[in-house]
Amino acid sequence: HSIDQGSFSWSAPSNIALVKYWGKKDKQIPANPSVSFTLSNCKTITTLAFARKQNNGNFSFDFLFEGKPKEDFKPKIQNFLERVEAYLPFLKNYHFTIETVNTFPHSSGIASSASGMAALAMNFMSLEKVLYPDMTEDYFFSKASFLARLGSGSACRSVKGQVVVWGNQANIKGSTDLYGVAYPYAIHDTFKNFQDTILLVDKGEKQVSSTIGHDLMHEHPFAEKRFAQAHENLDKLIPVFKNGNLEEFIKIVESEALTLHAMMMTSLPYFILMKPNTLQIINAIWKFRNKTKTPVCFTLDAGANVHVLYPNEVKEKVLQFIKTELVGYCQNGQYLCDEIGNGASLG
Numbered sequence: 001h002s003i004d005q006g007s008f009s010w011s012a013p014s015n016i017a018l019v020k021y022w023g024k025k026d027k028q029i030p031a032n033p034s035v036s037f038t039l040s041n042c043k044t045i046t047t048l049a050f051a052r053k054q055n056n057g058n059f060s061f062d063f064l065f066e067g068k069p070k071e072d073f074k075p076k077i078q079n080f081l082e083r084v085e086a087y088l089p090f091l092k093n094y095h096f097t098i099e100t101v102n103t104f105p106h107s108s109g110i111a112s113s114a115s116g117m118a119a120l121a122m123n124f125m126s127l128e129k130v131l132y133p134d135m136t137e138d139y140f141f142s143k144a145s146f147l148a149r150l151g152s153g154s155a156c157r158s159v160k161g162q163v164v165v166w167g168n169q170a171n172i173k174g175s176t177d178l179y180g181v182a183y184p185y186a187i188h189d190t191f192k193n194f195q196d197t198i199l200l201v202d203k204g205e206k207q208v209s210s211t212i213g214h215d216l217m218h219e220h221p222f223a224e225k226r227f228a229q230a231h232e233n234l235d236k237l238i239p240v241f242k243n244g245n246l247e248e249f250i251k252i253v254e255s256e257a258l259t260l261h262a263m264m265m266t267s268l269p270y271f272i273l274m275k276p277n278t279l280q281i282i283n284a285i286w287k288f289r290n291k292t293k294t295p296v297c298f299t300l301d302a303g304a305n306v307h308v309l310y311p312n313e314v315k316e317k318v319l320q321f322i323k324t325e326l327v328g329y330c331q332n333g334q335y336l337c338d339e340i341g342n343g344a345s346l347g
């Protein structure tokens with residue numbers, strides 16, 4: 001690559017948290033550690049074209065979403081560039097054309113901020129590597145995650161796979177508030193091809209932005225207890241990742257999802273982000289699990305959609321259950337099949 005002009009293309013997946021990040025300190029530092037499964041099929045593919053320009057003290061970029069200019073997205077990118085400039089001091093020497101596409105349907109209620117910010121961060125690291133070719137792969141990925149975090153906290157968990165920890169946790173070696181790290185210990189085979197079927201319950205705009213949601217944890221009456229609980233739950237997952245105890249896994253994961261929503265329901269102002277069909281699905285999963293003893297569970301993000309998590313061994317059975325008993329609760333019968341994945345990749 002020349003340092004004057006060129007282009008890169010990176011794809012980065014979405015991720016689904018098992019222990020949730022909800023609440024932050026200053027500068028995108030999480031109030032508690034979180035852990036997620038990196039996904040595989042739901043991803044953003046971003047191409048960054050760069051051309052050297054006179055540094056006139058301004059950022060300069062065009063933004064295209066699915067082939068068309070998208071003005072309402074530009075402030076987000078401008079904001080991101082401002083946040084990362086201190087760590088990428090060469091940004092104002094270039095004009096950028098940023099083109100991005102998602103593999104998941106537009107306005108599906110699936111946040112593209114994690115995959116989008118991660119894909120963009122990877123591209124900026126590729127440019128930094130052109131300028132400083134000696135950097136190690138470890139530096140490249142860690143810094144990409146660090147930059148992604150500044151765009152959207154959970155994005156820092158989309159750079160690597162398959163299980164990623166973000167936030168300092170005494171019992172997890174190398175964990176840090178500054179970027180996501182691949183879970184450093186061996187994980188049980190059952191998790192290596194874990195499935196996530198995303199049921200699209202409500203595709204509308206988010207009622208509360210995650211920025212506002214995180215902020216509401218500042219005055220939250222249960223905040224300190226919740227942050228301590230996230231540490232405890234993450235510690236409880238350490239033996240589970242090793243021995244594949246799905247009964248224990250399910251308890252922790254479902255409790256985390258409901259606690260996330262409980263925090264929103266008990267903040268001021270308060271929010272209910274579940275929809276009636278979210279609850280119908282949860283109840284149906286519990287009934288199915290009780291009846292069939294299938295190790296399947298749910299988790300939720302800050303919205304009404306339900307992520308159905310289960311090991312690959314029971315895929316056929318669970319998909320059959322989803323098709324017969326859960327699709328009716330999905331908006332236009334829509335759901336997406338995904339599974340655990342390996343993180344960002346070039347091209």
Ligand code: PMV
Pocket residue numbers: 016017019020021022034113152153154155210211214260301302
């Ligand atoms: O990355 P943000 O600031 O959009 O926060 C997302 C937080 C949750 O998705 C609700 C939980 C998580 O850990 O991903």
